[in-house]
Amino acid sequence: xxxxxxxxxxxVREGDSSVINCTYTDSSSTYLYWxxxxxxxxxxxxxxxxxNMDMKQDQRLTVLLNKKDKHLSLRIADTQTGDSAxxxxxxxxxxxxxxxxxxxxxxxxxxx
Amino acid sequence: KAGVTQTPRYLIKTRGQQVxxxxxxxxxxxxxxxxxxxxxxxxxxxxxxxxxTQRNKGNFPGRFSGRQFSNSRSEMNVSTLELGDxxxxxxxxxxxxxxxxxxxxxxxxxxIL
Numbered sequence: 001x002x003x004x005x006x007x008x009x010x011x012v013r014e015g016d017s018s019v020i021n022c023t024y025t026d027s028s029s030t031y032l033y034w035x036x037x038x039x040x041x042x043x044x045x046x047x048x049x050x051x052n053m054d055m056k057q058d059q060r061l062t063v064l065l066n067k068k069d070k071h072l073s074l075r076i077a078d079t080q081t082g083d084s085a086x087x088x089x090x091x092x093x094x095x096x097x098x099x100x101x102x103x104x105x106x107x108x109x110x111x112x
Numbered sequence: 113k114a115g116v117t118q119t120p121r122y123l124i125k126t127r128g129q130q131v132x133x134x135x136x137x138x139x140x141x142x143x144x145x146x147x148x149x150x151x152x153x154x155x156x157x158x159x160x161x162x163x164x165t166q167r168n169k170g171n172f173p174g175r176f177s178g179r180q181f182s183n184s185r186s187e188m189n190v191s192t193l194e195l196g197d198x199x200x201x202x203x204x205x206x207x208x209x210x211x212x213x214x215x216x217x218x219x220x221x222x223x224i225l
Binding site: 030031033035040041042043044045048050088092093097098099100101102103104105 | 218
């Protein structure tokens with residue numbers, strides 16, 4: 001079945017770059033998404049990438065997609081304490097229309 | 113533009129009761145999806161509504177149901193509540209069209225005693 005895998009924790013120092021990794025299983029996924037969840041809040045859409053792209057950059061965020069390995073990564077440059085949150089990778093469930101399949105989330109902890 | 117609004121933010125119920133949660137999508141968005149988030153299972157898709165019709169459904173028992181109104185607002189209902197239904201219920205809306213990104217509300221935290 002379809003599954004999205006992420007490492008559970010990442011700890012970085014303020015000012016460093018953070019790289020959050022994700023693997024997905026459905027090679028026919030057309031869009032892949034990154035969401036951020038802060039304590040007590042819902043999911044905030046950070047960015048998304050179309051499967052015919054290798055890279056997408058948006059200010060401090062860079063998404064890299066390796067379709068051959070079904071690997072997606074999110075790089076946050078100059079990580080700030082305000083970036084501390086849980087980051088979710090998601091792919092579209094092609095068996096169920098618009099439904100998203102989420103990874104378990106990566107908790108990013110930024111220390112000053 | 114206002115974001116996705118979910119009410120109430122918090123609910124406490126007891127086993128056997130039923131509950132109704134509400135979601136107002138972003139203006140102009142016609143698709144509304146619901147997800148359940150728990151520490152053990154993570155984020156799981158419940159169902160999606162479009163033009164007042166359920167378009168997709170996840171793998172949840174029939175106690176979980178929903179509906180959508182003509183103004184795209186949606187409600188979900190859970191009957192005969194069980195302890196395991198304690199979760200954060202998230203609503204997401206999107207414009208129609210393939211692969212339009214979903215935008216989420218802050219959720220309703222449901223606690224079952």
